[in-house]
Amino acid sequence: MNLLSAIFLVPLLAAVLIVPIPRTIRWGIRLVALMATFVSMVLGLALFVKFDAATAVNGFKFDYMTDWVSLPGIGLTIAYHVGVDGINLGLVVMGTIVAFAATCLSKEIDRFEKEYYILLLIMIGGILGAFVSLDIFFLYFFHELALVPTFIMIGIWGRGPDRNHATFKITLYLSLGALIALAGLVMLYLQSGLKTFDLVALTGHFQAHPMGEASQRLIFPLLMFGFGILVSLWPFHTWAPTGYAHAPTATAMLHAGVLKKFGLYGLLRIAIPMMPAGAAEWLGVLALLCLGNILYCGLVAMKQRDLNFLIGNSSVAHVGFIFLGIASLSLVGVTGAVVLMIAHGFLAALTFGLSGWLRQQTGTTEIAKFGGLLRQLPFVGTFLMIAMMAGCGLPGFGNFVGEFMVLFGSWQAYPVITGIAIWSALVIGGVYMLRAIRDVLHGQMDEQWKSLRDADVFRRVPVVILTVSLLLMGIFPRLLTDKIKPDVARIVASTKTGGMAKPTPSSPTKPVVNSHEVPKAHH
């Protein structure tokens, strides 16, 4: 079987495998889920290692295609087409690692385990399937396949009195976003007249025969806002902190860490290469809106009294940097954005994993009730501190590399926004992260936490894996950037000429952004 297919089919098959297991054999259910995600993770790592050696077809490696639905009468074919390049490689690998970590941390679930693990595995399979698919039909289908379990899991296994409201809100927003994006995708399909959903074919077509500027200007914002809502673009972000605060740990980890990246991936993979003129028109708006994430959500995070809401808002703020990198349309900025997508995935999983554990142990995430936990919980405390430090852009972690590249890459196109973003990354991020450390981990500990026990091995393994991943990214960024760079260069170059331009090597003194193509932000 094709390696890429195996990565997402193993969890889906495991979901089927769990069905006949009696619900009383809980360890069996859990074992199947753990094995499946572990195998998927190993396959993901193998993919990463073998990536450079694989031959590329149309720029994609491990390319595999077979017809799935063929309707000769109307000439429509939907193909099963998978492949990876530098853009989605890291996302797939990160996804498999987060999936394994999330499954490990699912030990907290104590009711309807069977249904839970089935849904979890469907969600994982859907996420990974979406990121390897090169056919828009499957891309969208797998995304929905992952999204639906998300809603159900929050509704059933979620916590807090407001979880129904949270479920309602997240479902409403994400369905709306997906619907708007769908409208855009359908219009894209109609515009091409190719009668195929194949991403490679469509991209090639639109680069050879650019779509009319008026259509681009209309369709691009549909995708931008549709995908944007899925990634909590300001001001459509409020679902995220609420949703994650009430979600079960694994769901929050998987959605915030991996599934959410789908919108960004769609923007980069579909919207920008197919509609460069639309992008030129609208990316300035995106850059302005992302300031809402970077600055505004950072300020909001400073005020939160609940640890999960603080983390949720900071996660939304970090997404703003990814938007900024994409909006810069420079080689450095977009590469940084891709790096940051991966780092953000690890970090979101790590922070939600730790805070979820804390909530399960203490029954609360209210910051004021904590304090001094570092002494009682040396392991969890230390790693929470590491996560907070990674979150405020400390060098040594992948997030620093990503943010650093985004800032350097977007300077040319959006100097003022970049300046504010530096302030936000270093100072505002520092303020809320250090406040969290101060109030949760440092200081005097309340008597009631005297009986807390530190994490067991099932919690330690995923936490260590995620942290090591972040460190590897931060210390050896070229592991990723060398793989990402060529494919980003192709996208960036295609937006410059509107045609099939070859990536031009950029000279250091002439940064990659072509200022007349990218609108300056209006200040």
Added chain:
Amino acid sequence: MQPTHIAEYLAPIILFLPLAAAVVIALFVRDDDEQSAQFSIGSVGLAFVASVTLFLLGGGRHEIGATWLDVGGLQVSFGLLIDDLSLLMLMIVTGVGLLVQIFSKGYMKGDPGYSRYFAFLSLFTFSMLGIVLADNLVMMFVFWELVGLSSYLLISFWFHKPSAADAGKKAFLTNRVGDFGFLFGILLVWAATGTLNIGELATKLAVDPHLLGAGATCAGLLLFCGAIGKSAQFPLHVWLPDAMEGPTPVSALIHAATMVAAGVYMLCRLFFLLTPDALEVIAVIGAVTSFLAALMAFQQNDIKRILAYSTLSQLGYMVMAVGIGSPNAAMYHLTTHAFFKAMLFLGAGSVIHALHHEQDIWKMGGLKSRLPGTYRTFWIGTMALCGVWPFAGFFSKDAILSSALGNGAYCAFLIGTLVAAMTAFYMTRLVLVAFGGVPRGDGVFGCHESPSVMTRPLWLLAIPSVIAGFWGIDVYLAETLPGGHGHASTWYEAMFAPINHSPLAAMFGLLAVAFGHAFARRLYANAVSDPLPLSAGLLAKIMRDRFYFDEIYAFLIRISQGALSTVADWFDRWIIAGLFVRGVSGFTDLFGRALRMLQTGNLQTYAFWLAAGIVVILFLTLPGAKGAGH
């Protein structure tokens, strides 16, 4: 790049030894106090030996590195640069670090976080060596941040104490404000020149001095912001006094000798980037800091805080030296200051240790006879700090004063002389009150001298505090940094060089010391309480309350960033999540109801709706596809 010269082999070893120690302690021996200390001290000791070896093998400029990041126009290497400047700094950091760690072995005995302490110290040493060796701006920034982290960890080492936890947070965040400027400055330099390598930058700027264009001053000043934060210059000086919440050896190593010197070191490294306008601002900031901090030191009663304000003041001195165009003198003073200030802090640590954590000098008194070793070394340190001939501080301070005169910076000269007098005043006060007179606290009676593991490092630091003035540090640096005037060839020539070279500066310096000392002696000899508040009244209170900087900043933050975040939070809660979302949900009420109906928790229903949805989509798109096809 393949290493070819021995320096290129040794530099990475020096850098990574302490990191290795930190990792080993954290992962393997964290339950074994003794081994933790051995690993930490051993690694910094080896690094020191390697640094001295490099120095003895002779200078030369060596660079080694590997590409860390290479995307488009952004090329960053993990590069190490070994030249006279970094070599000097390597020896200071590892040398002082070694002695401080040995001292810590005694000072921290019995602390439950003993291993953690040494792991953090090793992490700090690694980060600091990274700044010293960095050959490009990004690496420097990376280690800059790591130094900020290790300083944070060490200040809030006793994190269960709210004051220590708050102090650590304050230090980190204040530094972050400076780092904002630093990173912005790096960005501007890169955007203008296309390179981040310091050597390359110097070459490019030598070819085309106007390469940085109109933003040159701005870029220089932004980089200087980093130094303002790390070297605790006005107006970001507020974190350093609070940082005294950390263990005293930490104050000696990090908040006196090395980390806070990083800002000055960075300015010397990047001196070629700074325009005359930028230098002028730097000189003013340095002068203001040194003067204000000396004033604030007048009325402090905590032995560590007096030394902290003294450090601020001396750092201001160094920054001022850079500003008047004499980085050579700045580095010179940095070196001598590292020795005697580390020793003074360790001496204070020895006193605090003996008195069971009493830090108020008015509860000391009469320590002269009870802690003889500590007293003598403290006395040497004070002489050096005040700048009494022939102690080391005299020479480096004189280098600054004479270059101020030589460069026509008379204001700087006046402030420098004034600060010299003030330094003599508050240090004399400290020594007289703490060590002289009669015991005023109960703790004094039973106290006895610290163990030799603590007093020996004091003596070892006393040696360079006395003789570092005739080593010819300025001559050694003269090739790398402008501003030096040394041509003395022998040590006894060097001893009298200042007086021969610029008698006016030397005279003024010594007179100032004598004046400050005499004044303090009049007030504080055998005093039982501070007479100054009575005579100076309000002024003394303002000095004691540190000119209300903390209160003013708290207010400013509250009305700016604090208010903004309150508004944002309110807006988020009530407008976006409230009106907006309810509006949307009202608008799509039907949609919402349908969803709620859908949300049955029944898997089959979901599967059904998903499939139905796909069918509907296909149905909708297919006829359209037909139409578009024609």
